[in-house]
Amino acid sequence: MAKVLISDKMSEGAVEVFRARGIEVDIAVDLEPEELIGRIGAYDGLALRSATQANAEVIAAGKKLKVVGRAGIGVDNIDVEAATRRGIVVMNTPGGNAVTTAEHSIAMLFALARQIPAADRSTRAGKWEKSRFMGVELTGKTLGVIGCGNIGAIVAERARALRMRVVAYDPYVSPERARDLGVEKVAFDELLARADFITLHVPMTEETRGMIDAAALAKAKRGVRIINCARGGLVVEEDLKVAIESGQVAGAALDVFAHEPARDNPLFAMDEIVATPHLGAATTEAQEKVAVQVAEQMSDYLLTGAIANAVNMPALSAEEAERLRPYMRLAELLGSFAGQLTQTGLKGVCIEYEGEAAALNCRPLTQVALTGLLTPILDHVNMVSAPALARQRNIAVTEMKHERDCDYQTLIRLTVTTERGSRSVSGTLFGGDKPRLVEIKGIAIEAELGAHMLYIANEDRPGLIGALGKTLGDAGVNIATFHLGRAERGADAIALLELDETISAQVLERVRALPHIKQATALRF
Numbered sequence: 001m002a003k004v005l006i007s008d009k010m011s012e013g014a015v016e017v018f019r020a021r022g023i024e025v026d027i028a029v030d031l032e033p034e035e036l037i038g039r040i041g042a043y044d045g046l047a048l049r050s051a052t053q054a055n056a057e058v059i060a061a062g063k064k065l066k067v068v069g070r071a072g073i074g075v076d077n078i079d080v081e082a083a084t085r086r087g088i089v090v091m092n093t094p095g096g097n098a099v100t101t102a103e104h105s106i107a108m109l110f111a112l113a114r115q116i117p118a119a120d121r122s123t124r125a126g127k128w129e130k131s132r133f134m135g136v137e138l139t140g141k142t143l144g145v146i147g148c149g150n151i152g153a154i155v156a157e158r159a160r161a162l163r164m165r166v167v168a169y170d171p172y173v174s175p176e177r178a179r180d181l182g183v184e185k186v187a188f189d190e191l192l193a194r195a196d197f198i199t200l201h202v203p204m205t206e207e208t209r210g211m212i213d214a215a216a217l218a219k220a221k222r223g224v225r226i227i228n229c230a231r232g233g234l235v236v237e238e239d240l241k242v243a244i245e246s247g248q249v250a251g252a253a254l255d256v257f258a259h260e261p262a263r264d265n266p267l268f269a270m271d272e273i274v275a276t277p278h279l280g281a282a283t284t285e286a287q288e289k290v291a292v293q294v295a296e297q298m299s300d301y302l303l304t305g306a307i308a309n310a311v312n313m314p315a316l317s318a319e320e321a322e323r324l325r326p327y328m329r330l331a332e333l334l335g336s337f338a339g340q341l342t343q344t345g346l347k348g349v350c351i352e353y354e355g356e357a358a359a360l361n362c363r364p365l366t367q368v369a370l371t372g373l374l375t376p377i378l379d380h381v382n383m384v385s386a387p388a389l390a391r392q393r394n395i396a397v398t399e400m401k402h403e404r405d406c407d408y409q410t411l412i413r414l415t416v417t418t419e420r421g422s423r424s425v426s427g428t429l430f431g432g433d434k435p436r437l438v439e440i441k442g443i444a445i446e447a448e449l450g451a452h453m454l455y456i457a458n459e460d461r462p463g464l465i466g467a468l469g470k471t472l473g474d475a476g477v478n479i480a481t482f483h484l485g486r487a488e489r490g491a492d493a494i495a496l497l498e499l500d501e502t503i504s505a506q507v508l509e510r511v512r513a514l515p516h517i518k519q520a521t522a523l524r525f
Contacts, residue, residue: 093293363399
């Protein structure tokens with residue numbers, strides 16, 4: 001039975017989902033880092049929010065970990081690179097709190113425009129400073145939306161309903177999508193120059209870190225107001241403080257900060273600042289939604305292999321996983337066959353799909369083929385880690401689909417390039433689900449791969465088959481199946497034997513010593 005640890009406060013709905021799916025679940029919140037490291041080794045999955053730091057040490061200690069699920073959109077507290085290297089799927093719930101976060105941004109927009117928090121404090125203190133809190137209308141103002149993904153698009157929609165003009169900066173949004181949203185797509189500097197209010201909805205990356213700094217604020221319209229409910233660190237807080245003091249910025253509403261919990265921040269002393277403690281996703285509905293969603297996603301992956309909202313793997317539905325299963329087995333066998341025969345450094349691999357295979361979602365097939373290829377060479381290889389491991393070793397990976405007709409209903413060809421040259425292996429499915437090799441190094445052969453195989457590359461000469469059979473027979477090694485192929489008479493030939501048991505190193509050396517044999521390799525599947 002799979003086991004999952006919930007390490008942050010989460011809706012009871014998540015626990016109910018796990019248990020209903022037959023997954024054992026433990027809840028242990030507020031663990032110290034050392035405590036989490038000590039416990040995580042017993043679990044297949046880790047469900048968390050923003051409090052738990054799933055750093056490289058935690059990932060390394062999770063010897064059984066298959067999936068880390070974040071109930072929310074941000075994965076800043078998860079070392080995704082470390083997880084990927086160890087073959088652990090990292091998934092989030094990007095749509096679960098989109099409406100809630102967008103609504104909080106709109107609430108901050110109103111609070112900033114009408115100075116509601118400062119007016120509230122003043123009134124509670126017994127003052128009646130009606131003339132002090134002169135706000136501004138939103139109608140007719142220009143809202144600059146930086147990042148027009150799920151949340152940014154909802155904010156833009158709400159702002160348009162308030163009769164605001166909306167300009168958006170997002171390099172990844174097409175002009176057609178911008179038109180559908182009713183926003184004007186502009187360059188970053190143009191947004192700064194035109195916007196009365198600027199709201200941020202981008203992830204934290206090297207490109208976005210500190211994007212609202214002194215230089216950006218200097219380009220903005222004087223009296224601009226800033227809203228950040230996305231990520232701390234997008235706005236350089238020291239530069240923002242200076243800009244407010246100079247009057248360049250009229251105010252800012254911040255839900256996120258560079259260092260959290262933000263219990264001591266120079267901005268807090270400024271009346272022009274509206275501050276909330278990372279409440280963007282803090283509604284009952286959102287917390288229930290993301291908790292249930294992450295539990296369902298993690299359960300699907302652990303039980304069926306289905307992948308949804310993973311940040312380091314392509315999506316794969318349960319139905320698609322079932323349909324792809326025989327193709328994935330074929331791709332893995334081809335990769336493993338090529339990997340076990342690789343004797344020098346890998347430089348590249350090309351996976352080609354023909355026939356029915358070309359119409360499938362081939363990315364998972366390519367990843368499982370890479371897994372088979374690298375497993376004989378490296379540790380901790382699976383579908384998640386294989387592409388990253390290939391990139392680290394500068395192994396070029398190419399995927400090709402051919403719509404042309406082929407001799408088989410479906411065909412997958414894997415070609416590896418090593419320091420010595422290139423060779424290929426091709427396979428098909430018999431009966432829709434039975435993997436078969438049909439070509440090795442351009443030589444036609446039809447073979448089923450058993451648990452123990454012996455691969456022979458030789459010169460096509462009389463007597464070799466007899467000598468090989470006698471050598472194995474004398475050693476007590478029984479041949480289950482024997483498959484032969486050759487390029488042409490007297491040229492290169494191959495033999496692929498299925499054996500009843502593993503061939504010993506001593507017997508393998510005797511085989512290699514036979515005349516006309518160029519290569520003899522024991523294979524296991």
